[in-house]
Amino acid sequence: MSEKTIEGYGKGFLVLILPISVAIIFFVNTWRIWIVLVALLIGLRLFQSYRWQQWCTKVNPTFHQLIESNQGRITPIDLAIKGNFSGTKAKRYLDTKAGEFGARIVKVEDGNQVYHFITAKTLSSLLDSSEPEAEEFSAPTLKSSTQILAELEPKKEVSHAESLVNETISEQINAEPEHLHTEDKKPLEKQLLFGSLIQSELAKRLGVYSSTVFKRRNDPQFSEWSRNRDPDGIAWTYSKETKEFFPVDGEA
Template sequence: MSEKTIESPGKSFLVLILPISFLIVFLVNTWKVLLVILGLLMVFNLWQQSRWEKWCNQVNPLFYELIEENHGKIRPMDLAIKGNFSGQVAKRYLDSKAKEFGASVLDSENEEDQSYYFINASILGDILDSSELVEKLPAQPVTKIARSFLAPPPPISLEGEAQSESLSVPTHEEVRKPLEEQLVFGSLIQSELAKRLNVYSSTVYKRRNDPDFAQWCRSRDPDGIAWSYSRKSKEFFPMEE
């Protein structure tokens, strides 16, 4: 019994020693080859990364153009169609951009319908302008309004009437002065033009790309001035007649 108990640990030890010894011999004889293979893998990985970065630099203009056109929303299918490459590559590119810029990703069952939302300063300004609220006049009781209509008008003397008429007729300089004060920088932003045209800021935002935008502005502008929209600066400029 004692001999069997001594032999069993020895056999188990040999079972462990043999694979380890073979592994050591293999590493000693092939370590140079393994180093070469490891170096080749590292070089190949760096080459792929450099190639991907060069490709991304070529796609970046298309990406920024789609962001401007779609107001920050983009899908892999849109980028794939625009750049004429596969949807998987487009999704990989958008995933990297989403991590870089912290974009919001709206998941869906179909990966091609996945939407990415990128917000820049101009898009954020448009959102804030479109959500701008116009102040409303406070509501008055109906009884007060009815009494004001029923009450007789106060008598006006001829001198006061003539004086009021002379004051109510504005000169050309008085009409032009507010516009000159507004056009300090030569242009107006969306909210300023909306106040000038007496419309909601969201209305200007919706109609700014219409073909008849200039004529529409002329019909609502107090000075009859036509305005044009610049996509580059996101501002509105008066059109010279």
């Protein structure tokens, strides 16, 4: 690096360090003055805030009167005229109240702002105005009821037809199978090769479903019931030990 380059860097550094040094020296010699100025600014802001709160307290009765008389609607010019102060103060005051009470601010065509404050009185009037009269809805109510009844009548017929179909299906399910009655029965001697019948064999002999025999096997009247259905008039009994059915009137 050449000597001219080093000399140029040194001069640039001096250009920066000199103002910084002067600022530091000035702040060290005047720091008490800066502290006093900051304290004065803070005190001034607190004093202005206090005076604003006191002024707002005096304006509150006027504001409440306008809100009640105008049903919650108020503009800065209304408040300024009523309170006899500037529009700037009126707008600042209304902005503060809008943030406090959550008012709705609407801009009109001329550029002014309308502040809407919701009170119990204004809310009650809005609800009363929104309630429909009974005479206006009496005729449509009757008409709609008639239409509903007319629409329900076909549905009832369909439901009745469906119930008939369901009853027919239920009867077919619960009815005993005809093909079991017409089926050629084997001689009892051939069926009783082992001296008993299993559930499916007895069901076929009696002409019923196997599930029917299963439901009735522990019934005290099972023997009489099986006698009435047996083609040879034989009564049957169920053995819980062997899970088989034995003839009561004698062996084959």
